[in-house]
Amino acid sequence: xxxxxxxxxxxxxxxxxxxxxxxxxxxxxxxxxxxxxxxxxxxxxxxxxxxxxxxxxxxxxxxxxxxxxxxxxxxxxxxxxxxxxxxxxxxxxxxxxxxxxxxxxxxxxxxxxxxxxxxxxxxxxxxxxxxxxxxxxxxxxxxxxxxxxx
Amino acid sequence: xxxxxxxxxxxxxxxxxxxxxxxxxxxxxxxxxxxxxxxxxxxxxxxxxxxxxxxxxxxxxxxxxxxxxxxxxxxxxxxxxxxxxxxxxxxxxxxxxxxxxxxxxxxxxxxxxxxxxxxxxxxxxxxxxxxxxxxxxxxxxxxxxxxxxxxxxxxxxxxxxxxxxxxxxxxxxxxxxxxxxxxxxxxxxxxxxxxxxxxxxxxxxxxxxxxxxxxxxxxxxxxxxxxxxxxxxxxxxxxxxxxxxxxxxxxxxxxxxxxxxxxxxxxxxxxxxxxxxxxxxxxxxxxxxxxxxxxxxxxxxxxxxxxxxxxxxxxxxxxxxxxxxxxxxxxxxxxxxxxxxxxxxxxxxxxxxxxxxxxxxxxxxxxxxxxxxxxxxxxxxxxxxxxxxxxxxxxxxxxxxxxxxxxxxxxxxxxxxxxx
Numbered sequence: 271x272x273x274x275x276x277x278x279x280x281x282x283x284x285x286x287x288x289x290x291x292x293x294x295x296x297x298x299x300x301x302x303x304x305x306x307x308x309x310x311x312x313x314x315x316x317x318x319x320x321x322x323x324x325x326x327x328x329x330x331x332x333x334x335x336x337x338x339x340x341x342x343x344x345x346x347x348x349x350x351x352x353x354x355x356x357x358x359x360x361x362x363x364x365x366x367x368x369x370x371x372x373x374x375x376x377x378x379x380x381x382x383x384x385x386x387x388x389x390x391x392x393x394x395x396x397x398x399x400x401x402x403x404x405x406x407x408x409x410x411x412x413x414x415x416x417x418x419x420x
Numbered sequence: 421x422x423x424x425x426x427x428x429x430x431x432x433x434x435x436x437x438x439x440x441x442x443x444x445x446x447x448x449x450x451x452x453x454x455x456x457x458x459x460x461x462x463x464x465x466x467x468x469x470x471x472x473x474x475x476x477x478x479x480x481x482x483x484x485x486x487x488x489x490x491x492x493x494x495x496x497x498x499x500x501x502x503x504x505x506x507x508x509x510x511x512x513x514x515x516x517x518x519x520x521x522x523x524x525x526x527x528x529x530x531x532x533x534x535x536x537x538x539x540x541x542x543x544x545x546x547x548x549x550x551x552x553x554x555x556x557x558x559x560x561x562x563x564x565x566x567x568x569x570x571x572x573x574x575x576x577x578x579x580x581x582x583x584x585x586x587x588x589x590x591x592x593x594x595x596x597x598x599x600x601x602x603x604x605x606x607x608x609x610x611x612x613x614x615x616x617x618x619x620x621x622x623x624x625x626x627x628x629x630x631x632x633x634x635x636x637x638x639x640x641x642x643x644x645x646x647x648x649x650x651x652x653x654x655x656x657x658x659x660x661x662x663x664x665x666x667x668x669x670x671x672x673x674x675x676x677x678x679x680x681x682x683x684x685x686x687x688x689x690x691x692x693x694x695x696x697x698x699x700x701x702x703x704x705x706x707x708x709x710x711x712x713x714x715x716x717x718x719x720x721x722x723x724x725x726x727x728x729x730x731x732x733x734x735x736x737x738x739x740x741x742x743x744x745x746x747x748x749x750x751x752x753x754x755x756x757x758x759x760x761x762x763x764x765x766x767x768x769x770x771x772x773x774x775x776x777x778x779x780x781x782x783x784x785x786x787x788x789x790x791x792x793x794x795x796x797x798x799x800x801x802x803x804x805x806x807x808x809x810x811x812x813x814x815x816x817x818x819x820x821x822x823x824x825x826x827x828x829x830x831x832x833x834x835x836x837x838x839x840x
Contacts, residue, residue, distance in 0.1 A: 274787050278780075278838050287775075309779060310796040310803065310810055332809045334777035335839070392783060 276388030277395070278335065285339035290346050291328040304331075304405030304417040306397050311337050315405045323352050329402060336386075336395050341402035343383055353410050359383075360403050367396050437734040443819050445470040445726070456789030459824040464609050464768055464815030465793050466659045467640055469723075473663055476722035480715040488714055489688055489705070503714050506721025507704075513724045514654060515645040516671050520703035523670040523677070524712050528636040529559040531655030531670035532603065534707060535632055536563040538680040540601065546572030548600040551624075553578040553586055553615070554805055555608040558798045560634045564603060573600070580805065584611035584760040588619060595627050602631045606638035606654075610799040610813065611760030612743075612768030614642075621650050630676065636660050640817060641739060641766040643732050646671050658716060662817075663723035667716030670707070677703050684709040735818045739767045742816045746825045753832050759806050767816035770797070773832075776839045778810040784838060785812075788831035 300317035313331035317324060327348050329341045344363075348356050362380055366387050389399045401417075408417040443449050446468045451458050460468060480502070486495035488503050510522050525531045544550070550564050554577055561575075568575050576599075578591045586604075602624045607614050617633055624631045632653035638644060639661045646654050653676070657668040672680075682689055682700055686709030692699040700706045746769055750756055755774030773781060782794030793813045796803045803809060814828060 274784065274838070277783070283839065308795065310800060311779075312809070334779035336780070338777075395779065395783060398779060 273388070273391045277392055279385055279388065281343075281382070281385045282335060282339040285342040286335035289329075289338055289342040291342065291349075292330065293328045294330055295326055295328050298326075298328075300409045300412060302405050302409035302417060304401050304408070306333075306337070306401050307418055308397065309334075311398060311401055313337065313341055313402050313405050315341075315402065315409045317406070317409050319353075322354075324348050324350065324356065327406075333401065334395075334398050336389060336398040337401050340386055340399040343385065344402050344406065347381065347383055348406065356406065356410060360407050363403055364400060366390070367399050435734065435737075437731070437738040437818060439738065439819060439821055442730075443821075445472070446819055447471055447474070449819060453789045453791070454787050457827075459788075459790040459820075459827045461814040461816060461820065461824070461828065462791045462793050463640065463817040463820075464637060464660070464797075464813060466665065467662045467817055468819070469662055469664070470726045472726050473719050473722045477664060477715050477719045480718050484718075485715075487711055499714055502718050502721075503712075506717045506724075509721040509724040510669050513639075513644075513727075514669075514671050515647050517647060518674055521671055521674050521677065523672060523704040523707045524717050525655075525668050525670050525707075526666055526713070527657040527659070527668035528634055528655045529563075529657075531653075531668060532560055532632065532634065533563045534670055534683040535603075535653050535655075535672070536567045538683045538707075539630075539676065540564075540567040540573075541571060542679075542681055544571050544573045544600050547598060548573040549576050549594075549596070549598045550574070551576045551578060551591070551594055551599060551602045551604075553604050554580045555584060555586070555611055555613060555799065555802050556603075556605055557609050557634065557636070558800070560603055560605060561801070564601075574598075577801075578604075580613075582806075583762050584608065584613045584802075585762045585764075586613070586615050586620075588616070588623075591620065592623060595623060595629065599624075599627060599629050602629055603634070604631065605634045606644075607635075607641065607766045607768075608760070608799075608802070609637045609768070610770055610797040610802045610811070611762065612765040612770070612815075613760060613762040614638075614764040614766055616764070617649050617651065625650065630673075637766065637768070642736070652676055658720040658723065661720075661723055662726060663720035664713075664716040667713045667720050669720075674703060677707070682706050682709065686710045688712075730818070738818055739816060742820055742822065742825065743767050743769070745822050746814065746816070746828070749825055749829045750832065753829070754836065756832070759808060759811050767820075768813060769815075770811040770813045772808050772811055773835065776835060778812040780839070781812045781832075781835050784835045785828070785831045788827065788834060790828050790831045792828075 295316035298316035302315050304313045311333035316328045318326035327345045404417040448468045486499040488500040507522050511519050576594050579587050621631045630652040633651045635654050635656040639656045652673045654671040659665040689701050689709040691701045759770040778794035795810050
């Protein structure tokens with residue numbers, strides 16, 4: 271019961287129901303698509319950069335509550351961050367999602383994103399939560415190939 | 421459990437399948453998951469195994485293990501005769517005319533690849549057409565696409581209606597002089613549709629076109645008679661019919677198998693090897709290169725024996741009852757829509773819930789001990805046809821009960837509560 275409540279917290283359900291920045295950016299200068307081939311989740315990330323800083327970020331796509339909420343939280347968190355800061359955040363989030371649950375520490379600079387920490391108790395859902403992050407990483411690098419969680 | 425016990429007392433209703441006693445044959449069904457009794461509704465992915473199959477595997481490795489078709493020693497002869505005995509059981513299981521028409525493979529996927537690469541590369545060329553349907557599993561799409569790339573053939577697709585039924589008129593229209601092969605599912609894994617295969621075969625044969633049937637989802641649910649269906653190839657997996665993983669069968673009409681080149685080269689598939697020329701072995705060994713999954717073949721034989729001990733009229737009636745009961749129960753849930761509503765259906769219910777993704781459904785059901793499949797079921801074109809990203813699929817076997825369906829319905833109400 272409690273593990274499930276950890277996974278589907280109010281904030282996650284809220285971001286799933288009313289995702290933030292759920293739109294396309296017509297004049298985006300970075301764009302990447304991500305797929306989770308295992309389940310068919312799909313996300314497109316749009317970025318508008320200015321002097322190495324993310325001025326605007328948005329996403330579109332279809333997926334489960336975890337992948338949608340994760341993408342929504344991510345766009346809210348990354349706005350105004352530099353590419354280098356985004357990369358550091360990616361690493362921390364990745365660690366939180368895949369690392370040892372018992373050893374997770376609050377205050378790793380993850381802020382609101384710690385809400386996703388419940389995911390690591392559900393190994394089958396880690397890829398749902400990390401899809402948007404893999405995709406933004408590939409958008410920042412300007413990689414041509416779509417990101418996948420595989 | 422009350423409903424199940426009331427209706428399934430064998431002494432009171434001798435016509436009903438004795439599910440409670442059958443369940444005792446499947447040890448895994450007694451386990452708990454997340455502290456709840458397991459409700460196993462992922463039979464379309466793989467079925468559970470009866471003790472008789474588990475015992476056969478254990479006995480093989482404990483007392484009988486040896487390589488086959490090679491040694492002159494006692495154990496090799498024993499293993500060979502057990503393996504070949506299993507082949508005989510599988511011949512009877514699908515009622516093939518001849519023993520050499522039963523080729524052991526790894527599973528349905530390998531069987532289809534074998535036919536595509538061996539028959540396809542020899543007999544299909546540029547401009548030829550291969551027909552599949554809109555409800556195929558990826559394993560009955562991709563091998564044909566690979567063949568198309570290799571020989572310049574073209575893949576044509578029979579559409580389905582909104583209930584998930586094959587449009588036979590469209591199939592008639594697609595059949596033409598260029599059609600050289602038809603490969604169809606017998607029972608759809610994502611929708612549960614039972615395809616009218618006898619009609620399909622008749623239509624294809626009228627134009628002299630051979631037909632392969634993907635029977636992976638059919639053999640656990642209905643008796644299959646390849647002579648009656650009159651198909652040219654029939655592919656199925658052991659693990660979906662209560663046997664071990666890693667073993668399956670390709671039935672092929674001997675006249676066709678004879679004309680086909682080997683699929684893989686190696687030991688066992690030859691009769692004479694020199695560096696100048698190799699002579700291939702006779703059927704079915706021509707298609708069985710290397711040491712096979714001996715234990716798997718013997719275990720699959722044990723599964724066939726187990727299935728032969730069931731009354732299949734009772735099994736059919738029980739599975740029909742499960743499907744009707746489940747269909748009625750879950751359509752009462754707000755915002756739930758069943759994908760796949762064919763008249764002729766096997767025990768599969770795919771569904772979507774408004775505003776809740778299949779993965780979230782799957783995770784919450786799992787917490788209640790209910791195992792289902794969530795996703796695209798390796799049939800992405802089917803999902804596209806119905807305009808959904810994924811579905812949740814409950815697939816039944818004869819060992820499931822109405823009481824388990826009640827647990828599923830209760831768990832679905834919990835999903836609605838979380839996402840309320």
